Every structure is written in C-alpha cells, then in structure tokens.
Amino acid sequence: MKPVASTSEQILDVAQSLIVAGGYNGFSYADIADAIxxxxxxxxHHFPTKAELVSALVDRYRQRTELGLKSLREQSASPAAQLQSYVDFWKACIGNASLPFCVCAMLAGEIPMLPDEVASRVRGHFHHLAEWLTSVLQAGAKQHLLRLDQRPEQEAQMLMAAVHGAMLSARAFDDPGLFAAIVEPQIARLRAPVR
Amino acid sequence: MKPVASTSEQILDVAQSLIVAGGYNGFSYADIADAIxxxxxxxxHHFPTKAELVSALVDRYRQRTELGLKSLREQSASPAAQLQSYVDFWKACIGNASLPFCVCAMLAGEIPMLPDEVASRVRGHFHHLAEWLTSVLQAGAKQHLLRLDQRPEQEAQMLMAAVHGAMLSARAFDDPGLFAAIVEPQIARLRAPVR
DNA sequence: GTTTATCTATCTACTAGTAGGTAGACACGC
DNA sequence: GCGTGTCTACCTACTAGTAGATAGATAAAC
Structure with missing residues (x-):
C-alpha cells in the first residue's frame, strides 16, 4: 500500500502533469483545486504565489533527477550502459504516457516570459544535465568504451538536444516510438567501437 | 521603403513574436492591441476567435516555409548545400533574435491543450518538413553526395529533432552560438565522404 | 487536569484585474 | 447605399491572490 501523499505533494503532482501538458500558462489554481x-x-496556503509553486516543483524535479542520475552512475557498469539507462527512462515515460515530456524542457521554451525565479531554476537543470552527460561521456572516452567525434561537452549538448527534440517529435507525430527511433542511433554512434 | 503592412498582417506579425516568446497561452488580444x-x-473583426487567429498564423507560416524550402531546392546546387542553407536560415534567425524559435516547434509542445484546428495544422507542418528533409537526403544519397547511416526518413527525423532541440538549448543556455554547435556536426556527419 | 494560546490546514467569500468575445455606432471609400 | 474597418462600451468567465473564520492538534501555564 502506497502511503497517501501529503496535500502539498499532491498539488505538485497535479501541477507537474498540467505543466507537461500545457506549460506555465496552461494551468490555473482552479485546475489543481478541482483535480484534488x-x-x-x-x-x-501551501504555495503563496504561482511562481513559488512552480519554483518548488522545479526544485523537487531537479532533486529527483539528481538522485536518479547519481544512482545511475553508481549502479550501471559502463558509461555506455549509463547513457542507455538514461534514455530508457524517457523511453518508458513516453511509452506509457506517465511523464511524456520533461518539465524543464517544457518550461525552457517559455523562458522569455517565465518569472525570473523559475527561469533561473530551469537553466540550472539544463546546466546540471549537461554536466552529468559530459562527465559520463568523458569517462567513456577515457576507458575507450565510447568514441567521441567532438569534445565531450559538445557531444553532451548534441545528445541533450536529440533527447529534447525527440520528445517534441514524438508529441508532434503522436508516435511514442519515434523517441527511441531518433535517440537510439545517436547512442549507437557513440558506442560504436573505434574503427 | 517597405510598404506599410495591412492590419491583419501586423496582427499576425505581433502574434507570431508573442507565441515564439511564450506559446499559445502566453499572449492575449490585449497584448496585440497594445503593440500595434x-x-x-x-x-x-479580422480574427473572430483566438483559435482562428493562430490557425491563420500557422497557415501563413507554413505557406512561407513551403515557399522558402521550394526555392531552396531550386536554387541550391547540391542536397548538402540545401541542408546547409536550411540550417543557416535558423542560425541567422537565432543569432539576430529576429525569430529565435520555430512557431510550430513552440506550439507542438503544447499540442495536448491546443484547439484541434491549431494542433492539426502544427502536425501538418511537422509532416511537411519531415518530407522535405527526407527527399533532400534521399537525393543526396542517390548522388552519393551524402552518406546516410539510417533510412532517409529516419535520418530526416534525427536532423529535425536536432534542430528543434538545439533551438531549445540555445534558449535555455542563453547562447545563440549553441544552435550551430549542436547542428553543424550532424550536417558534417551526413556530408562526410564515404569511408 | 483544565485552561489558554499557538499552529496548521482548511474553508467561504471576496478583490482587482484580465481573458476572449459581442453589440452597435460611426466614418470612409467605392 | 453598401461594405469595410475601426471605435466605444459592454459582457461573462476566469485569473491570481487576499481576508477572515473555523476546526482540530499541540503545547505551555496555572
């Protein structure tokens, strides 16, 4: 039996799914209230302003991401396996429609009109993810398990863009399988043995 | 001297820049009215409902895109040059902040809560762009000027995702140069001579 | 052990402002 | 005169956010 989530957690849960569907301006306090x-x-009472609510949401999202990526690095054997696990996570989310888009990717598109406190947190997530990917790629290259055509930082940016672009395409073409079709070859390219 | 645009064109111009900044729910009729x-x-009077306004905007956007891509195919010598011109277009837009995001990419993220008439048009743009890229890649492969690792349709999807993901990253990292840094290697990979 | 005070979470009822949209009058050009 | 475009003035629904009350739990004071 899963323990009943606290009200503030429930609020964040609903807000997250609404943001994933329609972005910052795509939901209202009334929507959340009705849902729970x-x-x-x-x-x-829990989140005085909308900016604070979404800031708290991004903080929670980033904390979970950090935890997930950290445990990924500890559990998965090779850098290649770590990359694959990261991609597989999103493949599963998009496949079963549980979290069919990254909250921060959604919000990043709206950065020009987001409250500063939200925008800076979204940027923080992007920086953190880029750093994680960079370090995994770097480790893989050092062990000669991954073949990089570019500097690790740049390969990390390319991979990140592929993941976010693939999420968008999966949505635009209404085809969850498209995510894997776009991202897998990128991973395969990195994983290919040195020729 | 540029002729003064008609009111309805001005409305669409302003709406476009507002959507690019904040999406479908990120602007209002009042915003447009104030701006012009x-x-x-x-x-x-010109656009009875918001859904009609945005539908007209996407129609205009797609029409311009179709014209642009068509003339690209007619003017540019090789398929590789055509791809490069397409990417260069966006590089320039993002660089000078004139149109720093694709309207349809912005709207695609919000598809789950867009009015049907808008959502279907956005999907139409994605399909059209995918087809154009596919045919260019196919022509390049036939002439042995491009080297494809995947089927042309799939390479087209990968390139499209890279472009959209790169737009997002350029925005999230507040670094216009990042767009080229992400997309150029993808083009280079396709352009590389057969090994 | 009862009283008193404080805290937490919720509620109803409200505010000012904004959303998209409408009705009807006025003016201009063909 | 008729169509086109613009206006003022308005509507209803919804926005984020506030005020003030209530109920229950906790804890300190006597």
Missing part, C-alpha cells in the same frame, strides 16, 4: 478536491485558497 | 495601437475589438 480542495479549494483554491488551500493551494495558496 | 488598435483596440481589442478590431482584432476580433
């Missing part, structure tokens, strides 16, 4: 059966004012 | 110095009601 409380009043709008109760949400303001 | 007319009243909200006048906008409703």
């Amino acid at each position: 059966g409380i009043r709008k004012a109760s949400i303001h | 110095g007319i009243r909200k009601a006048s906008i409703h």
Whole structure:
C-alpha cells in the first residue's frame, strides 16, 4: 500500500502533469483545486504565489533527477550502459504516457516570459544535465568504451538536444516510438567501437 | 521603403513574436492591441476567435516555409548545400533574435491543450518538413553526395529533432552560438565522404 | 487536569484585474 | 447605399491572490 501523499505533494503532482501538458500558462489554481478536491485558497496556503509553486516543483524535479542520475552512475557498469539507462527512462515515460515530456524542457521554451525565479531554476537543470552527460561521456572516452567525434561537452549538448527534440517529435507525430527511433542511433554512434 | 503592412498582417506579425516568446497561452488580444495601437475589438473583426487567429498564423507560416524550402531546392546546387542553407536560415534567425524559435516547434509542445484546428495544422507542418528533409537526403544519397547511416526518413527525423532541440538549448543556455554547435556536426556527419 | 494560546490546514467569500468575445455606432471609400 | 474597418462600451468567465473564520492538534501555564 502506497502511503497517501501529503496535500502539498499532491498539488505538485497535479501541477507537474498540467505543466507537461500545457506549460506555465496552461494551468490555473482552479485546475489543481478541482483535480484534488480542495479549494483554491488551500493551494495558496501551501504555495503563496504561482511562481513559488512552480519554483518548488522545479526544485523537487531537479532533486529527483539528481538522485536518479547519481544512482545511475553508481549502479550501471559502463558509461555506455549509463547513457542507455538514461534514455530508457524517457523511453518508458513516453511509452506509457506517465511523464511524456520533461518539465524543464517544457518550461525552457517559455523562458522569455517565465518569472525570473523559475527561469533561473530551469537553466540550472539544463546546466546540471549537461554536466552529468559530459562527465559520463568523458569517462567513456577515457576507458575507450565510447568514441567521441567532438569534445565531450559538445557531444553532451548534441545528445541533450536529440533527447529534447525527440520528445517534441514524438508529441508532434503522436508516435511514442519515434523517441527511441531518433535517440537510439545517436547512442549507437557513440558506442560504436573505434574503427 | 517597405510598404506599410495591412492590419491583419501586423496582427499576425505581433502574434507570431508573442507565441515564439511564450506559446499559445502566453499572449492575449490585449497584448496585440497594445503593440500595434488598435483596440481589442478590431482584432476580433479580422480574427473572430483566438483559435482562428493562430490557425491563420500557422497557415501563413507554413505557406512561407513551403515557399522558402521550394526555392531552396531550386536554387541550391547540391542536397548538402540545401541542408546547409536550411540550417543557416535558423542560425541567422537565432543569432539576430529576429525569430529565435520555430512557431510550430513552440506550439507542438503544447499540442495536448491546443484547439484541434491549431494542433492539426502544427502536425501538418511537422509532416511537411519531415518530407522535405527526407527527399533532400534521399537525393543526396542517390548522388552519393551524402552518406546516410539510417533510412532517409529516419535520418530526416534525427536532423529535425536536432534542430528543434538545439533551438531549445540555445534558449535555455542563453547562447545563440549553441544552435550551430549542436547542428553543424550532424550536417558534417551526413556530408562526410564515404569511408 | 483544565485552561489558554499557538499552529496548521482548511474553508467561504471576496478583490482587482484580465481573458476572449459581442453589440452597435460611426466614418470612409467605392 | 453598401461594405469595410475601426471605435466605444459592454459582457461573462476566469485569473491570481487576499481576508477572515473555523476546526482540530499541540503545547505551555496555572
């Protein structure tokens, strides 16, 4: 039996799925209130302003991501396996529609009109993810398990863009399988043995 | 001297730049009215509903894209040069901040909550772009000027995702140069002579 | 052990402002 | 005169956010 989530966690859960569907301006306090059966004012008790709510959401999202990526590095044997696990995570999310888009990718598109406190957190997530990918690629190259055509930082950026672009295409073409079709060859290219 | 644009064109111009900044829910009739110095009601005269306005905008955007891509195929010598010109177009847009994001890429992220008439048009743009890229890649492969690791349709999807992902990263990292840094190696990979 | 005070989470009811959209009048050009 | 475009003035629904009340839990004071 899963313990009942606290109200503030429930609020963040609903807000997350609404943001994934429609971005920062795509949901309202009323939407959340209706979804979990409380009043709008109760949400303001937990998160006084919308900017604070979304900031808290991004903080939680980043904390979970950091935890996930860290345990990935500890559990997965090789850098190649780590990359694959990262991609597999999103493949599963998009496949079963549980989290069919990265919250921060969604928000990043709206950066020009996001409250500063939210925008800077979204940028933080991008920087963190880029660093993680860079270090994995670097380790793989050092062990001669991955073949990089570019500097690790640049390969990391390319991979990240591929992942986010693939999420968008999967949505635009309404084809979850498209995500893997786009991302897998990129991984395969890195994994290919030195020729 | 550039002729003064018609009111409805001005409305679409402003709407486009507002959507590029914040998506479908990131602008209002009032924003447009303020920007071009007319009243909200006048906008409703030209575009009765918001869904119609954005639909017209996407139609115009697609028409311009089709024209641009068609003339690209006619003017540019080789398929490789055509790909490069396509990428250079976006490089310039992002560099001088004139159109630092594809309208349809922005809207595609919000597809789950877009009005149907808008969503289907956005999907149409994605399909059209994928077809154009596919045919260019196919021609390049036939002439042995491009080296494809995957089927042309799949290479087209990969390139498209790279372009959209690169737009997002350029925005998230607030670094226009990042777009080229991500996309150029992908083009270079295709252009590389057969080994 | 009862009283008093404080804290937490919720509620109802409200605010000012904004959303998209409408009705009807006015002016201009063909 | 009729169509086109713009205006003022308005509408209803919804926005984020606030005020103030209530109920229950916790804890300190006597």
